[in-house]
Amino acid sequence: MIPTPDSASPSPAPWVVHCDGSAMPNPGRMGLGVxxxxxxxxxxxxxxxxxxxxxxxxxxxxxxxxxLEELQARGARALRVHSDSSILVEHLGGVVRPGLRPIARLQALFGQVRSLLQTFGPVEWVWIPRHRNGEADALARAALGFGPKPPTVASRRRRRR
Known part of the structure; x- marks a missing residue:
């Protein structure tokens, strides 16, 4: 079948992004992992x-x-962004939560990100728990000269009788 201008073209497969940042101490030097x-x-x-x-x-x-800068240089179009930062996902992913207020000192950075996001096609935002973002976290910590965080051990609570 020959595609016609009216036929819907399939969406391009997305690039999957895992990003994390670390500041040590907080606030302090910043390490970035992608x-x-x-x-x-x-x-x-x-x-x-x-x-x-x-x-x-x-x-x-x-x-x-x-x-985003690296993806733009690579010609990426569709994105699926995974982050363990609920602030990032909520502010950029369009999730409107009652009481969600902008963080004034970060507005310039949010503006830069939003501007870059306009150069891409569809963007899907996925919040993930920190333990599922381990590789990006380890890269951010390594940039600062630290090893990966040790795995967290879930505590078992005893039920009262």
Whole structure:
């Protein structure tokens, strides 16, 4: 079948992004970690320290900026962004939660991210728990000279009788 201009073209397969930022101490030096998975399955990782001092939320945004700039250079269109930062996902993913207020000191960074996001096609936002973002977290910590966080052990609560 020959496609016609009226036929809907399939959406491109998304690039999958895992990003994380770390500030040590908080606020302190910032490390950025990014894992990009291309539609063909190729993995690309980035670990970068910044010269700036900031908080964990700023580091999360800077890690996303690093990812978006790299994706833009690679010609990516569709994205699925995974982050363990609920602030990032809520503010950029369009989730409107009662009482959600902008963070004034981060508005310029949010503006940069929103501007870059307009150069892409569809973007899906996925909040994930921290333990499922381990590789990006380890890259962010490595940028600052720290090893990965030890796994958390779930505590078992005893039921009262």
């Amino acid at each position: 894992v990009l998975c291309a539609p063909d399955g190729a993995l690309h990782t980035f670990s970068q320290a910044t010269h700036a001092i900031g908080c964990n939320n700023e580091a999360e945004l800077r890690a996303l900026l690093l990812a």
